[in-house]
Amino acid sequence: MTATPIPHLAGSGWIVARDPRLRVGAALAFALITVGLDHPGSTAAALGLALGLALAAGLKTRDLARRLLALEGFMLILVLTLPFTTPGASWFELGSLSASTAGRDLALMILLKANAVVLALMALVGTLEPVALGQALGRLGVPDKLTHLLLMTIRQIHLIHAEFVRLRQAMRARAFVPRTDRHTWRAYGWLMGMLLVRSLARAERLMDAMRCRGFRGRLYRLDTPHWQPGDTLAALGLMTLLGALAWLDHGLGLPGV
Amino acid sequence: MTTPLIELQRVRFDYHDRTVLRELDFRLAPGDRVALIGSNGAGKTTLLHLLVGLKRPSAGRILAFGCERASERDFHQVRARVGLLFQDSDDQLFCPTVLEDVAFGPLNLGRSPEQARADALETLDHLGLADFAERITYRLSAGEKRLVALATVLAMRPEVLLLDEPTNGLDEATAERLIAHLDGMEQAMILVSHDWPFLARLATRAVRLVEGRLVDAILHSHAHAHRHSHPHPHSADELTGPHTSLEHRHPH
Numbered sequence: 001m002t003a004t005p006i007p008h009l010a011g012s013g014w015i016v017a018r019d020p021r022l023r024v025g026a027a028l029a030f031a032l033i034t035v036g037l038d039h040p041g042s043t044a045a046a047l048g049l050a051l052g053l054a055l056a057a058g059l060k061t062r063d064l065a066r067r068l069l070a071l072e073g074f075m076l077i078l079v080l081t082l083p084f085t086t087p088g089a090s091w092f093e094l095g096s097l098s099a100s101t102a103g104r105d106l107a108l109m110i111l112l113k114a115n116a117v118v119l120a121l122m123a124l125v126g127t128l129e130p131v132a133l134g135q136a137l138g139r140l141g142v143p144d145k146l147t148h149l150l151l152m153t154i155r156q157i158h159l160i161h162a163e164f165v166r167l168r169q170a171m172r173a174r175a176f177v178p179r180t181d182r183h184t185w186r187a188y189g190w191l192m193g194m195l196l197v198r199s200l201a202r203a204e205r206l207m208d209a210m211r212c213r214g215f216r217g218r219l220y221r222l223d224t225p226h227w228q229p230g231d232t233l234a235a236l237g238l239m240t241l242l243g244a245l246a247w248l249d250h251g252l253g254l255p256g257v
Numbered sequence: 258m259t260t261p262l263i264e265l266q267r268v269r270f271d272y273h274d275r276t277v278l279r280e281l282d283f284r285l286a287p288g289d290r291v292a293l294i295g296s297n298g299a300g301k302t303t304l305l306h307l308l309v310g311l312k313r314p315s316a317g318r319i320l321a322f323g324c325e326r327a328s329e330r331d332f333h334q335v336r337a338r339v340g341l342l343f344q345d346s347d348d349q350l351f352c353p354t355v356l357e358d359v360a361f362g363p364l365n366l367g368r369s370p371e372q373a374r375a376d377a378l379e380t381l382d383h384l385g386l387a388d389f390a391e392r393i394t395y396r397l398s399a400g401e402k403r404l405v406a407l408a409t410v411l412a413m414r415p416e417v418l419l420l421d422e423p424t425n426g427l428d429e430a431t432a433e434r435l436i437a438h439l440d441g442m443e444q445a446m447i448l449v450s451h452d453w454p455f456l457a458r459l460a461t462r463a464v465r466l467v468e469g470r471l472v473d474a475i476l477h478s479h480a481h482a483h484r485h486s487h488p489h490p491h492s493a494d495e496l497t498g499p500h501t502s503l504e505h506r507h508p509h
Contacts, residue, residue: 131353155395158395159347202348208348209341209351212341216333222370
């Protein structure tokens, strides 16, 4: 009952010290600009920038690799299928299948963009404590209900996880060993059902306790914003870099380049 | 006779076609510290929840601070003045940090963030939890959670305290701290507990919930109100009353 079940990306350095609002905003701006890029050269530059951010955020290579691996599995399917499914000039033939150069370029762009955005998200937002993220969203004007939902979910995930661990321990204490048989599946079914019922009951008790303390649908925040000069500096720096990225992309599209 | 803070008149409560409380009358006067005892499932927690409007009676009237209370709106005022400590502190604590959780009630009462923060810190300090302010609530131990939950209730400066098994799961030192703190308070209280030494130390009178009704009970203090076990024969009828010695709860 000591650790949160949400794995937390440990970061360090100047990015982690920045205001959560800046980090959320920067991640959003980076994602929007990157998705809009048209040329492999500028997209590769965006990937380089994202990699730089990840390094600056002090992310461990192992953490990075593990999370990127989840993405690459999905990307692999894309890279394997897109050249064959996109119409265009032939790149190579494989039996009766024909791979197009357009499909190849498209797959490459998607691969670069997805990795760049995910890397930037990990560096900027992934290193935020979930609660800090919720509060930052609230302060950026995301509706109260949505931020409450996020904060409550984070709280409940922990409780549901703790409940799950307790129930599973109780099962193991009575010599339950998962096998591939009817008994196991039924036991797991009951475990999940019980988990849902208990979580609902707990949510109701939590709501009761909140009502007892005068809750009427509105959460008030205690924290005070602490935007620092360094945040302004970082915002300007990031804006310059993102502007350069867009400019580079535009320049690559000009005739004669 | 002083006007009661809270009064229940012929209250009935049904739960899934089982009558939990029937024709129940109860008065809580200022300064009263009532021990509410009864067997498991007798409806003690239900009774506390009725008092703050978390459950509504099937019949009967609830009066608090001189007015009849029936609607959710009526109970908003009641909840601001009556603090309920839940049986399971995990149900009560939901904010990330202790300070935010303790300040939650004061903020709901309309106090400014600065005032709420000051109230929260003062309450924590008063309970000897000053170092806990920035701790993460779900990483607290069971005893710490209970004390912090008490702080969340006290920060609203309630006039009445409803405590649902407050010493449950606390070690002796922590329980002692809790008792000492509660003993120093002047608020009226309803104490639900099976912990006889705790009740004997605090309660001014006792009521027992039997078959949906309240009957007066006697809370007598033994000369040997301590917690180690030694042979101490009790007759069967003696055991039906509240007792300050714990021996009969353990085999010996």
